[in-house]
Amino acid sequence: MSVRHALLALLSEEPKYGLQLRQEFEAGTGEVWPLNVGQVYMTLQRLERDGLVASDEASDEGPQKVYRLTDAGRDELTSWLGPPPDTGVPPRDELVIKVLVALRMRGVDVVELVQSHRRHLVATMQSFTELKAEADERDLGLLLVADAEIYRLDAVIRWLDSAEARLRQGVDLRFPSVPMSPLARRRRGLGVKR
Amino acid sequence: MSVRHALLALLSEEPKYGLQLRQEFEAGTGEVWPLNVGQVYMTLQRLERDGLVASDEASDEGPQKVYRLTDAGRDELTSWLGPPPDTGVPPRDELVIKVLVALRMRGVDVVELVQSHRRHLVATMQSFTELKAEADERDLGLLLVADAEIYRLDAVIRWLDSAEARLRQGVDLRFPSVPMSPLARRRRGLGVKR
DNA sequence: ACAGCCATGTAACTTGTTACATGATTTT
DNA sequence: AAAATCATGTAACAAGTTACATGGCTGT
Numbered sequence: 001m002s003v004r005h006a007l008l009a010l011l012s013e014e015p016k017y018g019l020q021l022r023q024e025f026e027a028g029t030g031e032v033w034p035l036n037v038g039q040v041y042m043t044l045q046r047l048e049r050d051g052l053v054a055s056d057e058a059s060d061e062g063p064q065k066v067y068r069l070t071d072a073g074r075d076e077l078t079s080w081l082g083p084p085p086d087t088g089v090p091p092r093d094e095l096v097i098k099v100l101v102a103l104r105m106r107g108v109d110v111v112e113l114v115q116s117h118r119r120h121l122v123a124t125m126q127s128f129t130e131l132k133a134e135a136d137e138r139d140l141g142l143l144l145v146a147d148a149e150i151y152r153l154d155a156v157i158r159w160l161d162s163a164e165a166r167l168r169q170g171v172d173l174r175f176p177s178v179p180m181s182p183l184a185r186r187r188r189g190l191g192v193k194r
Numbered sequence: 195m196s197v198r199h200a201l202l203a204l205l206s207e208e209p210k211y212g213l214q215l216r217q218e219f220e221a222g223t224g225e226v227w228p229l230n231v232g233q234v235y236m237t238l239q240r241l242e243r244d245g246l247v248a249s250d251e252a253s254d255e256g257p258q259k260v261y262r263l264t265d266a267g268r269d270e271l272t273s274w275l276g277p278p279p280d281t282g283v284p285p286r287d288e289l290v291i292k293v294l295v296a297l298r299m300r301g302v303d304v305v306e307l308v309q310s311h312r313r314h315l316v317a318t319m320q321s322f323t324e325l326k327a328e329a330d331e332r333d334l335g336l337l338l339v340a341d342a343e344i345y346r347l348d349a350v351i352r353w354l355d356s357a358e359a360r361l362r363q364g365v366d367l368r369f370p371s372v373p374m375s376p377l378a379r380r381r382r383g384l385g386v387k388r
Numbered sequence: 389a390c391a392g393c394c395a396t397g398t399a400a401c402t403t404g405t406t407a408c409a410t411g412a413t414t415t416t
Numbered sequence: 417a418a419a420a421t422c423a424t425g426t427a428a429c430a431a432g433t434t435a436c437a438t439g440g441c442t443g444t
Contacts, residue, residue, distance in 0.1 A: 009299060063441085064396090144293065257413085
């Protein structure tokens, strides 16, 4: 739902058209977050359907279809800004899944796998550091987006390290490590195979 | 694409059926990552369509439809495990977008907004720490997933702090901070409004 | 005039969500 | 027998991706 509201925000400045929205979105994120055009048009259609934007269809000259924010759109935007993003269920991180999977597969050198991923993450982090170094230091969008990615990658690396430490420590911990309690079985309702 | 391969991994141990896969997935992640059943069945259908799993349709007794991993599925699984997850384009983080949006909207107290989100993140982090404390320390899945979330939240908090520092420093930096170079205009192909 | 770009859109697909429908099997 | 739960599925939707189609405008 991020793009939806990002477009609303861009339209809150002044009426704009499709390609322009894509361009300003990418410029505002230091060209780090690409945004495909098709999604812009799709999102604009849905926003219009939901009454959050309106299009000035009667564009007398030029092929550009200009959208503007409605009052409902402005309300939606401000009420979206405050509340923190849903934190109920943490996102399923693919790398975490890979490690969990590797742990319960036989014949996989988990430590080697962890270190391989770690090397890749460090390199990626480095590339973002370089991106920042080369960039215009007044480009707040780029700085913030690059920082966000650097902090994120750093967290993943730390997690990998802590995971590796856990593995080296309690060596032959293997799934299923914890047999479910009868209560949990009942609650989750696992059936019986025949 | 994570769930897809997680299911393959679970099936690599032995043939299993739908609900069982859902249950084992959730148990393996310390009940922190729920997995809706519909997706399991959908994913199984696609996996079968792609020849990565096969179903023993002729289940003589019981309603359970058991799926097993094919050789192609095993290949897919091992070739998925090694390569690091796509790192080309960083994910669009909703909170980052909120801050970027707040920055270029007039009449929004960005610092207040940042601090409000920060408080919420700290509380969420705390809840995961408690979850770990209460949990069976042999539940590797829970520990790893909770750790991953804790590190992730910590990174977001750090980013918020650095962002706030940037704001306090270069106070009235406002978008659009960097006018695009003529070259960039040409490259991105921004048209002219009439 | 023709090539290339601007601008809008559609189509087909994947992953994921919630909600509902439908039998079969236990449990009470 | 009725209720609960097991187990499988479908429908409808949202958001996102890539690829393609189609005109209009511009530069040479």
